Every structure is written in structure tokens, then in C-alpha cells.
Amino acid sequence: MVAILLVEDDPSVRTGLELALTRQGHSVTARTTGEEGLEYARARRPEIVVLDVMLPGLDGIEVCRRLRKSDEIPIILLTARGESLDVVVGLEAGADDYVVKPVEPAVLDARIRAVLRRAEKTPMSRSSFGDLVIDRAALRVTKAGADVHLTPTELRLLLELTRHPGQALPRGHLLREVWDHGYAGDSRLVDACVQRLRAKIETDAAAPTLIQTVRGFGYRFAAP
Template identity: 75%
Template sequence: MAGILLVEDDPSVRTGLELALARQGHSITAFGTGEEALEHIRARRPEIVILDVMLPGIDGVEVCRRIRKLDSLPIILLTALGDDLDVVVGLEAGADDYVIKPVEPRVLDARIRAILRRMESASTDRITFGDLMIDRGALKVTLDGREVHLTPTELRLLLELVRHPGQVLNRRYLLRSVWDHTHVADSRLVDACVQRIRAKIEPTPGDPVYIHTVRGFGYRFSGP
């Protein structure tokens, strides 16, 4: 299935996840520190990174930030139960999804497969809104002629919004259609992802032209 980089400092947890994910057909490379993971990514790019937040040395959030400076590859955070601040900071740093520890391998595998589906989804048309051009076939976004580098999740969310121009899409719908989530508490995934997209495509992210917030409901996409 996927070439996965697993970063987890607890040897027993790391070994357990390696075995469980390997049984699901994934190819796993595992490290116990963020430093080792970053070195590996520079040498050999994985398809997905599964990243523990609490790591010795460089913590998972900082590893996430550094990965985002290099690449848009998908990142799933492993975070302890109740560490909501870690989740929020990690999502703001560029993570695509998160799983609460102790990790249920079936849940983690489902999140991985959802990301793989997002990476494979494509269409065959180009859409232009002002200076923003979205090529659904090439899965490429350009702004004023310059390519905008979006993660697979950011791209999938943008495509979902663009499919319904002028319509308000609530967070529950977006969670289901983009992340395959059904739990409304995960709505911060949507908010953080919208913020990251705005930072990349909006001339003034605080005063958006393309993705508008409809308070109490969700988000609406419209051209300038």
C-alpha cells in the first residue's frame, strides 16, 4: 500500500505499530527521533509520515514545521489523550490529521487509506477564478502564474469547496467528504486546513477573497 515513515520514541509502541501496519501491506521505516526522521526524508521521500508529538530532542511539532519547509507530503500526528493544545499547534504547523494514543491500528490504517484516496483523486478540467487556476487533472494550483504547493489534504479541501461555488459547506460535511471523519469534535481539522490554504492563496489571509467564513455554519468559496 504505502511507504510510511514512522517516528515514535517508545520502542514497544514503535514495534507494535510497525508489525500492525506491515500486516496491512504497508512498507514501514521507523525511527525514534526527529533528527533521524528529517535526515531520512532528505535522502528518501516517504509517501506518508506518522509522527509522535512527544519526541526527545526536536519534538514532533518542530519536525512537522521543518518537513513543511521541504515538502507537502502527508503527516499524521500521534498525540496523547487530552493534549488538545498539541493537536491545535500540530495542525497549525501543517499536519493533515491526528490519532489519539494509545493507537488503535485499525483506526490508524483507516486514516492512512483515507489519505491515499485523497492523493489519488483527480478530475480532468481546469477552473479559473481571477488569478487562481486549479487544474484538477494535473492536481496543480497556480496563483498569478506561480505554482502554489498544497498538501494532498489542502488540495482535496480546496477542490471540495470549488465544486460548490457560492454554497456554504458546513464543517461536518467537509470532515466526511475530505477526511472521512464523522466526529464533529474534529472540526478543528477543517479550520486549521482552511487557515493554511488561505495563507497560500489569499492576497490578504485575514481578509479572504476566495474562501469566506460563514459564522455558525462553515465555509463558502467564491471568486474575486
């Protein structure tokens, strides 16, 4: 059973998803505003937050951004069809994945389980890349001796990239291995997560030396 915080202001959508996810065996707590959702998430720390983008008052993007300042809790965004800007901004704010409305409960359940699987996998061994040290057993990343705080998705991406140092990995491979998307998913998930990861581990995110872009293909992590 997964403890889910659902933040959705539309009564019919909220009730439908709450019932469907409960039938899937999850424990669902619903909130209707961004302020209520943020307060609950900080106080009770659910296992995952499912967050509508278009909320009254404090919108979903800002809730996501504020949570990310102090917490690595997994976040899935609910976004309206065709709202590409919301998707990009939400991913850059720290969301782990997104689902387009109208939401199929089975799809949302699969995405929830996939995000949580990424958080639970624990590869072993330790590797160093300059002053960046990755302890795979402890799931701990340090740079110049200081802890680097990563979300589960950012950590999974870093682990996958560093598992193949010097090798160019296509975006499709990263979507399958990091996001568990068994189809041609949205490459914006990869690009936004790379951008967030660079900001945390690169000396200069504007001129990255660790995570290198292979134009028109994907990304390569610098060889040690």
C-alpha cells in the first residue's frame, strides 16, 4: 500500500482518482488547494505526491518548487492536454513525471509504481569522477566532500549515466531505464532532469564537463 497525497481542485476528477487509486490498494489523502497540499506534504510526508498543475491560488508548479527546496519526495504532475509549457516548467521545477488529463487511473497507477521503483532500487559499489563520489550502496552522492541532495529520479539518472562512463546513451534508453517507460516517451523528461542534475553536480552548469550532450542522440557521462 502506497501513501499518496492527491492535490486536485476539480471535484469529479479528485473523487474519481481517489476511488480508483484506493481500489488499487493505495492509501489516498486528497487536498483541494496548493496551500493545503504543501502543508500536508511537509507535515505528514506521504510516499508520493500527485499534483494538479492548475490549482487556485498556489499553483502546482509553485508547490513543486517549494517542496523541492527541502524534500526529495517523488512528485507526479497532472497537466492538461497540449499544455507543453506547463510540462517543461514543471519538470524543471523538480517533478519526476507527468500524466496528461483526462487521466486513466491504470496509467496513473503504473506511473506511481514506476516512480517508486526507481526510488527503491539500490545498485552496489562506489565510483569517483574527480571530486564527485557516488556511493551506490548508501545511495549517497558527494561533491568536494559535501552531500549532494538528489531526488530519486535524479539519482537514478546519475546512476544509469555513470554505469556506462564514456558511452553515449540515447534518450530512449534513459527513458526505459530511469523512468520505466516501455515506449517512445517524452524526451523532455530526460532533458529537464539532466538540466536539474547538472545544476547540482557540475562546477559550471552552463559549461558542463561531466554530463555531455550528444546532439540529436542523448547524453554521455565523462569517463573517469
